[in-house]
Amino acid sequence: MSENQPAQNPAIVFREETSDWAILFNPQNGCTFGLDPVGVLMWRNIDGVKTLSDHVSAVRHACEGVSTNVAADVQSFLADLRDNGLVI
Amino acid sequence: MPSTLPSAMTTPRYVDLEITGRCNLRCSYCYHFSSPGDVGHELTTSEWLDFFEELGRNQVIHVMLGGGEPFCRKDLPILLQGIAANRMRFSIVTNGTLLDETTAAMVKATDRCDMVYVSLDSYRAEEHDVFRGSGSFADAARGLEILRAGSVPFSIRMTLHKQNYRALRNTADFALQRAGADYFSANEVSYFGLCRANVKDLILSPAERSEAMTELFLLYESYGDRVKAFAGLLSEAVNWVRMERNRQGHAEPEEGFGCLAGCTGIWDTLAIRADGAMTPCVQLNHIVLGWVNNDEVAQVWRNHQELSRLRAGRQTSLGTFATCRDCEYRRWCKGGCPGLAQSLLGRDNVPCSETCLRAHYMGGGTLPQPAALPSD
Numbered sequence: 001m002s003e004n005q006p007a008q009n010p011a012i013v014f015r016e017e018t019s020d021w022a023i024l025f026n027p028q029n030g031c032t033f034g035l036d037p038v039g040v041l042m043w044r045n046i047d048g049v050k051t052l053s054d055h056v057s058a059v060r061h062a063c064e065g066v067s068t069n070v071a072a073d074v075q076s077f078l079a080d081l082r083d084n085g086l087v088i
Numbered sequence: 089m090p091s092t093l094p095s096a097m098t099t100p101r102y103v104d105l106e107i108t109g110r111c112n113l114r115c116s117y118c119y120h121f122s123s124p125g126d127v128g129h130e131l132t133t134s135e136w137l138d139f140f141e142e143l144g145r146n147q148v149i150h151v152m153l154g155g156g157e158p159f160c161r162k163d164l165p166i167l168l169q170g171i172a173a174n175r176m177r178f179s180i181v182t183n184g185t186l187l188d189e190t191t192a193a194m195v196k197a198t199d200r201c202d203m204v205y206v207s208l209d210s211y212r213a214e215e216h217d218v219f220r221g222s223g224s225f226a227d228a229a230r231g232l233e234i235l236r237a238g239s240v241p242f243s244i245r246m247t248l249h250k251q252n253y254r255a256l257r258n259t260a261d262f263a264l265q266r267a268g269a270d271y272f273s274a275n276e277v278s279y280f281g282l283c284r285a286n287v288k289d290l291i292l293s294p295a296e297r298s299e300a301m302t303e304l305f306l307l308y309e310s311y312g313d314r315v316k317a318f319a320g321l322l323s324e325a326v327n328w329v330r331m332e333r334n335r336q337g338h339a340e341p342e343e344g345f346g347c348l349a350g351c352t353g354i355w356d357t358l359a360i361r362a363d364g365a366m367t368p369c370v371q372l373n374h375i376v377l378g379w380v381n382n383d384e385v386a387q388v389w390r391n392h393q394e395l396s397r398l399r400a401g402r403q404t405s406l407g408t409f410a411t412c413r414d415c416e417y418r419r420w421c422k423g424g425c426p427g428l429a430q431s432l433l434g435r436d437n438v439p440c441s442e443t444c445l446r447a448h449y450m451g452g453g454t455l456p457q458p459a460a461l462p463s464d
Binding site: 014 | 099101149199200202
């Protein structure tokens with residue numbers, strides 16, 4: 001496990017609010033973090049093994065009309081998760 | 089405008105638990121006693137713990153413990169540990185009189201407590217005790233001190249009635265300055281439970297309600313977000329002020345207004361009676377949707393026809409009701425609380441007369457003109 005291979009924080013509750021939107025809930029501090037369908041896809045793929053480029057590929061594979069900035073977007077998303085203690 | 093129904097969440101995000109039906113007090117306006125939730129039987133420790141596991145599996149994130157008086161349960165430490173073990177947070181609604189250093193430390197130690205809501209009806213003992221019982225102010229004040237000393241997050245909730253609404257300012261000052269509460273909020277007594285037998289002495293008139301609303305906005309100006317408007321009279325005042333401004337400005341109505349959409353709880357919250365009955369709300373606790381540890385929460389939440397019926401209120405235009413048809417506020421109104429409508433009118437699928445702005449005006453009420461509105 002490293003910064004390049006993020007893993008889900010096991011304390012976090014992944015709550016599927018609807019069929020494709022979700023929130024991440026940290027019961028230790030009560031904070032919630034909303035996930036859109038792409039965020040849900042990425043969260044499910046975070047396993048402590050996959051790298052940034054794996055996540056970028058997964059998004060490209062699953063989504064249509066992906067932005068040319070997708071790598072930066074994915075990196076930013078993972079940084080947000082890390083900053084909020086959601087991944088380790 | 090009536091709208092297409094949004095999808096309900098896959099499971100409830102929040103659950104309100106009447107963790108016990110017992111209480112050491114008999115407040116004259118208690119919503120619980122003599123309501124359908126006033127049942128003799130309550131779930132055992134192991135039954136609650138089994139249920140908390142199911143809530144955890146369903147990714148419920150918060151439970152509100154009320155009743156009854158939660159601190160009447162001697163097994164509360166075990167129950168709170170069960171809630172925390174299943175990755176939920178909790179809040180407690182209490183009269184504060186049974187708190188001691190040990191219980192406060194226990195609550196703190198869980199590290200999962202969002203708030204302890206303590207009922208306090210006045211800064212003066214005689215005014216608090218008149219409907220809650222002799223000595224209850226002293227006991228509650230001691231409880232508040234214990235919570236503060238133990239660094240437990242706590243909030244004071246004042247229940248407004250004819251005898252105490254003029255003490256609003258001083259009670260809020262007491263709560264936020266002297267007692268050191270994180271927040272202050274004010275509900276008003278309503279047509280539930282024991283209050284139904286004491287309406288004449290308790291329920292605010294439109295003029296009294298107007299006075300209390302004005303004071304609440306002034307308190308908000310003084311204390312900002314430490315005065316909460318998530319429910320109760322300030323919340324209602326905010327809704328009414330918005331409705332009046334929208335009417336005067338001929339604002340385009342937003343989706344979800346002009347129909348029976350006053351209840352948001354049926355979209356994210358389930359309630360459980362002390363005996364384990366699942367209900368849509370503590371104020372609609374005559375509707376039994378299923379039974380704890382017998383029926384699956386997720387199935388009840390998604391498929392029960394009574395919840396579907398209540399949610400479908402959003403497709404019922406207020407214009408279909410004779411009481412609303414010619415109302416100039418109708419397009420910006422949501423019809424109020426179905427639980428209160430049930431209690432007052434015997435039906436939950438009609439607009440609630442008690443939270444009607446036009447009825448407030450017709451009864452002699454006025455609306456404050458606040459400089460700023462609380463966000464929620």
